[in-house]
Amino acid sequence: MKLFADTADIGAISALADLGLIDGVTTNPSLVMKSGRGFKEVLKEICGVVDGPVSAEVAATDFEQIMKEAAVLADIAPNICIKLPLTLEGLKACRALSREGCKTNVTLCFSASQALLAAKAGATYVSPFVGRLDDINQDGLELIRDIRTVFDNYPAIETEILAASLRTVNHVSEVARIGSDAATIPPDTILKLVEHPLTKKGLETFLDDWAKTGQKII
Ligand code: G3P
Numbered sequence: 168m169k170l171f172a173d174t175a176d177i178g179a180i181s182a183l184a185d186l187g188l189i190d191g192v193t194t195n196p197s198l199v200m201k202s203g204r205g206f207k208e209v210l211k212e213i214c215g216v217v218d219g220p221v222s223a224e225v226a227a228t229d230f231e232q233i234m235k236e237a238a239v240l241a242d243i244a245p246n247i248c249i250k251l252p253l254t255l256e257g258l259k260a261c262r263a264l265s266r267e268g269c270k271t272n273v274t275l276c277f278s279a280s281q282a283l284l285a286a287k288a289g290a291t292y293v294s295p296f297v298g299r300l301d302d303i304n305q306d307g308l309e310l311i312r313d314i315r316t317v318f319d320n321y322p323a324i325e326t327e328i329l330a331a332s333l334r335t336v337n338h339v340s341e342v343a344r345i346g347s348d349a350a351t352i353p354p355d356t357i358l359k360l361v362e363h364p365l366t367k368k369g370l371e372t373f374l375d376d377w378a379k380t381g382q383k384i385i
Pocket of ligand 1: 173193194195236296298299331333
């Protein structure tokens with residue numbers, strides 16, 4: 168499963184890239200606002216730090232303006248992936264951009280029927296939001312299962328499921344168990360993936376016992 172960092176924080180992205188743990192980055196208008204940075208400036212920086220796809224979301228809602236914004240964003244770097252809302256205008260733009268060979272990420276997906284339309288529009292990725300469904304007492308993971316089932320019924324579908332709005336380590340392991348192609352995860356949650364108390368305890372024991380041997384490897 169590809170792991171993307173869901174952030175516009177260049178420091179967090181750089182640290183994760185140094186660890187070799189991320190395959191790309193996703194941003195959205197809220198994450199850009201949180202970063203306090205200029206959108207195009209921070210995107211340029213992010214694209215210089217990671218080789219994989221960097222999702223940059225349009226702000227326009229009508230086809231003509233979306234296409235104009237997409238052209239500006241795509242020009243920032245070769246690994247820019249244009250993020251589009253799952254609306255009729257967004258899907259129309261997705262189809263046009265996909266036909267131009269532009270990577271696309273259709274976002275704010277909350278149903279299998281929406282995901283099917285994103286696939287029909289030739290989306291590179293579709294982003295079903297798990298956490299926001301959980302927030303309203305619906306089963307966000309069930310959405311990923313549904314979309315996986317639907318897409319697997321049609322081998323011609325090349326759109327990748329990019330599980331999004333992931334809030335916990337369990338979300339990440341569960342979408343991997345389901346077979347999501349990718350997951351976009353907040354940096355703090357990515358770092359929690361490595362943690363287990365028995366790993367920590369076991370390493371402490373190994374190091375204590377090694378010290379008792381009085382030996383050194385170097
Ligand atoms: O960036 C898309 C998605 O991951 C946002 O998640 O936490 O705002 O629901 P969240």
